[in-house]
Amino acid sequence: MKNDGVKNLEQILQEHPFFAGAPVEEVKLIAGCARNHLFQAGEYLFREGGPADEFFLIRHGRVALEIAAPGRPPAVLETLGVGEFVGASWLIPPYRWSLDARAVELTRATGIDAVCLRGKCEADHDLGYAMMKRFLPALVKRLHTTRLQVLDVYGKH
Amino acid sequence: MSMASIDAGAARPFDSFVPQIYRVEQVCRELSDTVTLDLAPVSGPRPSFEPGQFNMLYVFGVGEVAISISGGRDGAALVHTVRDVGAVSGAIAKLTPGATIGVRGPYGTGWPVKAAEGSDIVIVAGGLGLAPLRPAIYEIFANRRRYGRVVVLFGSRNPNDMLFRHEIEQWRARLDVDIEVTVDHADADWRGNVGVVPKLIPRAPFDPHDTVALICGPEVMMRFTVSALRDAGVAAESIYVSMERNMKCAIGLCGHCQFGPTFVCKDGPVMRYDRIAHISAMREI
Amino acid sequence: MATVSRGAVQTLLDVLAAARYQVIGPVMRDGAIVYEPVSHISDLPIGWTDRQEPGRYRLERRDDEALFGFTVGPQAWKRFLHPPAETLWTMRRGEDGVTIESPTDAAPRFAFIGVRACELHAIAIQDRVLAAGPYADVAYAARRRGAFIVAVNCGQAGATCFCVSMQTGPKADCGFDLALTELIDGDGQEYRHEFLVEVGSARGADVLEQIPHRAASDADMTAAATVVKRTTSQMGRHLETAGLKELLQENLDHPRWDDVAERCLTCGNCTMVCPTCFCTTVEDHSDLTGTSATRQRKWDSCFTMDFSFIHGGSVRKSARARYRQWMTHKLSTWIDQFGTSGCVGCGRCITWCPVGIDITVEAAAIRANPQPQPGRSHEE
Numbered sequence: 001m002k003n004d005g006v007k008n009l010e011q012i013l014q015e016h017p018f019f020a021g022a023p024v025e026e027v028k029l030i031a032g033c034a035r036n037h038l039f040q041a042g043e044y045l046f047r048e049g050g051p052a053d054e055f056f057l058i059r060h061g062r063v064a065l066e067i068a069a070p071g072r073p074p075a076v077l078e079t080l081g082v083g084e085f086v087g088a089s090w091l092i093p094p095y096r097w098s099l100d101a102r103a104v105e106l107t108r109a110t111g112i113d114a115v116c117l118r119g120k121c122e123a124d125h126d127l128g129y130a131m132m133k134r135f136l137p138a139l140v141k142r143l144h145t146t147r148l149q150v151l152d153v154y155g156k157h
Numbered sequence: 158m159s160m161a162s163i164d165a166g167a168a169r170p171f172d173s174f175v176p177q178i179y180r181v182e183q184v185c186r187e188l189s190d191t192v193t194l195d196l197a198p199v200s201g202p203r204p205s206f207e208p209g210q211f212n213m214l215y216v217f218g219v220g221e222v223a224i225s226i227s228g229g230r231d232g233a234a235l236v237h238t239v240r241d242v243g244a245v246s247g248a249i250a251k252l253t254p255g256a257t258i259g260v261r262g263p264y265g266t267g268w269p270v271k272a273a274e275g276s277d278i279v280i281v282a283g284g285l286g287l288a289p290l291r292p293a294i295y296e297i298f299a300n301r302r303r304y305g306r307v308v309v310l311f312g313s314r315n316p317n318d319m320l321f322r323h324e325i326e327q328w329r330a331r332l333d334v335d336i337e338v339t340v341d342h343a344d345a346d347w348r349g350n351v352g353v354v355p356k357l358i359p360r361a362p363f364d365p366h367d368t369v370a371l372i373c374g375p376e377v378m379m380r381f382t383v384s385a386l387r388d389a390g391v392a393a394e395s396i397y398v399s400m401e402r403n404m405k406c407a408i409g410l411c412g413h414c415q416f417g418p419t420f421v422c423k424d425g426p427v428m429r430y431d432r433i434a435h436i437s438a439m440r441e442i
Numbered sequence: 443m444a445t446v447s448r449g450a451v452q453t454l455l456d457v458l459a460a461a462r463y464q465v466i467g468p469v470m471r472d473g474a475i476v477y478e479p480v481s482h483i484s485d486l487p488i489g490w491t492d493r494q495e496p497g498r499y500r501l502e503r504r505d506d507e508a509l510f511g512f513t514v515g516p517q518a519w520k521r522f523l524h525p526p527a528e529t530l531w532t533m534r535r536g537e538d539g540v541t542i543e544s545p546t547d548a549a550p551r552f553a554f555i556g557v558r559a560c561e562l563h564a565i566a567i568q569d570r571v572l573a574a575g576p577y578a579d580v581a582y583a584a585r586r587r588g589a590f591i592v593a594v595n596c597g598q599a600g601a602t603c604f605c606v607s608m609q610t611g612p613k614a615d616c617g618f619d620l621a622l623t624e625l626i627d628g629d630g631q632e633y634r635h636e637f638l639v640e641v642g643s644a645r646g647a648d649v650l651e652q653i654p655h656r657a658a659s660d661a662d663m664t665a666a667a668t669v670v671k672r673t674t675s676q677m678g679r680h681l682e683t684a685g686l687k688e689l690l691q692e693n694l695d696h697p698r699w700d701d702v703a704e705r706c707l708t709c710g711n712c713t714m715v716c717p718t719c720f721c722t723t724v725e726d727h728s729d730l731t732g733t734s735a736t737r738q739r740k741w742d743s744c745f746t747m748d749f750s751f752i753h754g755g756s757v758r759k760s761a762r763a764r765y766r767q768w769m770t771h772k773l774s775t776w777i778d779q780f781g782t783s784g785c786v787g788c789g790r791c792i793t794w795c796p797v798g799i800d801i802t803v804e805a806a807a808i809r810a811n812p813q814p815q816p817g818r819s820h821e822e
Binding site for chain 2: 014062074104145
């Protein structure tokens with residue numbers, strides 16, 4: 001895993017669609033918790049039940065959110081790509097992942113240390129509020145598209 | 158209100174209620190419940206048609222159903238892709254080569270393939286919705302240089318239920334078209350996208366201010382695809398959907414296919430979205 | 443203009459019958475005035491009138507012997523021009539292939555006696571729907587061309603009538619071959635029972651030539667105008683049509699639709715009696731040997747559950763949606779589709795609704811308290 005200089009990470013984060021329009025100070029604070037990752041195809045970003053210590057912003061590649069069940073291949077619930085974030089359970093206690101996240105192909109992602117970021121948000125509520133405002137719409141949108149998937153529109157009625 | 162308005166000379170020379178007799182030339186099983194039929198007229202040439210139009214297909218003694226044309230304009234056959242969802246479509250799906258079938262049409266409005274020249278094109282298909290779009294795709298590919306970016310987005314239920322899969326793989330091999338597919342459900346053997354088709358829109362490479370979007374699929378899928386396109390900045394007047402309603406006569410005389418002020422058989426099935434935006438999310442219209 | 447005697451009406455029937463028309467006129471049957479073949483003026487409901495209210499229709503004796511002293515009954519002329527059932531074609535499957543035949547009977551030639559102004563407009567409306575589009579109903583057009591129309595200007599309006607609101611009457615102004623206004627007045631020596639006749643076509647003029655008539659006097663024409671004026675003033679209902687098209691399409695979620703849904707039985711009577719309702723369905727039949735199949739076209743109603751069926755279910759399941767479809771089509775989207783309202787103000791739907799739903803009341807309720815649905819979020 002590469003560990004770029006903090007200045008480089010700021011640029012990377014600022015340019016990432018997830019932080020589009022974010023004020024420079026906010027990005028600077030978050031960059032302090034960030035580092036870059038490279039995942040090979042098949043490598044897991046995190047596993048169900050593990051501590052939700054780091055969430056990811058995809059810069060390149062594709063990540064599958066999946067659930068394993070005995071006796072059959074894991075079911076893929078959704079794939080996420082460039083510009084999307086992977087992992088929301090870091091936001092809510094008990095901070096444990098509820099799904100597996102697996103790189104489907106070679107994937108570059110910026111990881112953000114959740115413990116570090118949660119600490120900064122506790123100390124600076126303005127930052128905390130800004131993070132909530134950034135995450136919540138994205139989560140609601142994801143809930144919405146997940147519901148459409150559940151509808152099974154292509155199935156027979 | 159004069160009786161002079163009733164002029165039999167204005168009527169078609171043939172009776173529009175009577176089917177033309179066709180023969181099934183070829184049957185191709187696409188999916189477990191979906192077939193593609195090549196139909197040839199027993200006598201005379203097949204009529205010309207626009208991509209997006211449909212025919213009423215009649216099975217002897219069973220009934221008629223509206224099916225979009227799903228094949229190209231080359232060749233002597235009419236191509237229709239039919240999914241078994243009812244009595245008539247089920248009977249059609251069981252026809253074998255040599256069987257006779259009645260055909261009335263083509264009817265309805267077509268995709269604005271010509272009008273869209275000069276713009277980017279985004280084609281969004283869901284499930285069986287790829288079938289009515291396929292003739293438009295063929296037209297666009299045949300005249301590729303008349304368009305800007307060409308993007309095809311396709312959503313299916315799962316990787317095994319992907320219509321025209323081999324053809325999509327061939328289209329993907331072209332260097333001048335962007336194709337993305339996604340499925341609603343998959344297991345880890347699938348290395349592609351999993352998620353609903355509107356999710357593909359934010360990342361698709363087209364200029365929202367100079368794009369014509371053609372959408373076909375289940376109504377819910379079309380509605381949320383329109384929403385995603387609008388979020389991306391595509392104007393409602395640049396978006397076209399293919400509507401479906403109950404059809405009996407297909408020629409504007411029986412009243413069944415009404416959708417608000419429109420008749421799907423003659424004001425559709427392809428409709429410009431801004432004209433139906435006000436009723437598209439209303440229930441039971 | 444000409445004036446003819448009561449006896450000349452019989453001559454009119456005879457002349458039309460001799461010209462091989464199927465003469466259809468109003469007769470009393472089963473407590474209603476319906477349209478059936480007539481040959482003698484005694485077949486007509488002489489001296490009878492109708493009393494109509496929402497959900498109520500009764501015949502009563504008049505105190506005169508008027509031949510046309512009533513308004514309209516449960517049937518419209520569409521049952522002849524756009525029949526309730528029709529065979530479209532028969533397909534036969536044999537060793538040498540499949541053949542199709544359409545019925546080859548010549549189109550019947552009807553002579554309609556007693557067509558009211560509202561009904562003339564209704565026929566014109568159905569002409570626009572069935573015979574003016576890119577695919578015309580050829581059989582309808584043939585029946586229409588062959589039909590000889592004797593209109594009658596109503597001598598009274600019914601309690602459910604509102605042709606004045608719809609600008610479809612009470613005077614017949616065009617679309618007929620002959621138009622009669624019944625003039626009965628005076629008693630004793632002064633009693634007269636005559637008809638002012640207006641000619642509407644060359645065909646009508648030819649027929650008039652074969653009937654004893656005299657030139658209409660000024661007094662005759664004044665009497666006829668008085669009849670029309672009296673009828674105009676008696677309208678039982680009013681429908682405000684200004685902006686009605688937009689009003690209904692902007693109030694598709696109005697609570698009034700829920701209100702009417704609680705009353706509406708979705709029985710479809712309104713669509714059966716309405717002179718402009720044109721919806722049909724098709725039925726495919728085959729024989730047991732599978733060698734012949736026919737297709738029949740039959741009247742249908744948007745109130746049936748099957749009307750809007752697509753795979754997965756019907757688009758309009760609730761009574762609310764089905765009533766809304768009927769009323770918004772009749773008064774609003776019909777204008778988008780065909781350039782005129784679909785309603786002629788004949789009042790039949792009000793009279794023949796078993797629970798007395800009144801289209802004028804429903805429209806007024808929405809107009810009194812509009813609750814337009816919000817625009818879509820991207821609407822510009």
